[in-house]
Amino acid sequence: MEQKRLSALLVDYKTWADALTLKVLSRLPDAALVQNQNIIFGNILNTINHVYRIDLIWRGHLERKPLSFDSKTPSSPDSINTLQDKMFELNQWFCSYEEALNEEQLKEVLSFSFLNGEKSAMTREAMLLHISNHSTYHRGHIADMLYNLGEKPPATDLPVYIQSTQ
Numbered sequence: 001m002e003q004k005r006l007s008a009l010l011v012d013y014k015t016w017a018d019a020l021t022l023k024v025l026s027r028l029p030d031a032a033l034v035q036n037q038n039i040i041f042g043n044i045l046n047t048i049n050h051v052y053r054i055d056l057i058w059r060g061h062l063e064r065k066p067l068s069f070d071s072k073t074p075s076s077p078d079s080i081n082t083l084q085d086k087m088f089e090l091n092q093w094f095c096s097y098e099e100a101l102n103e104e105q106l107k108e109v110l111s112f113s114f115l116n117g118e119k120s121a122m123t124r125e126a127m128l129l130h131i132s133n134h135s136t137y138h139r140g141h142i143a144d145m146l147y148n149l150g151e152k153p154p155a156t157d158l159p160v161y162i163q164s165t166q
Helices: 003-026 044-063 080-100 124-148 158-164
Strands: 109-113 119-123
Touching (some): 003 044, 003 080, 003 124, 080 124
């Protein structure tokens, strides 16, 4: 698969999977979203807010407009309803951004700094891959937390997405 088609697939998939996950989360009572769980960010709400925060940071890297966050999660997390709108809008931005790039632009290396100040550089295509992979990783955490609450998470596997678009 050529890189342009692969990067488009990944951002489209992320948009679809995030929306399915948020739809399920929006049906849960607030108490379930903030219930303490043995996971890195402590609960579902903090985890999904972390995904959004990191997406914002990578958008800043792609736009070469670094954001000055001092944490991977906000001190006051957004509600699920607010996040549904914000994440949909940001995911649409990623889709439009990727669509506007050509193969040469996808391979361009961009320099940036991590939150800890460490300097790094990646191609745009690697950044888009990371954005998709990062949210997939944390949707797995969210699925586990949903199972712990007795809830069934949505099926957000890539083959399920591909089948749903055919």
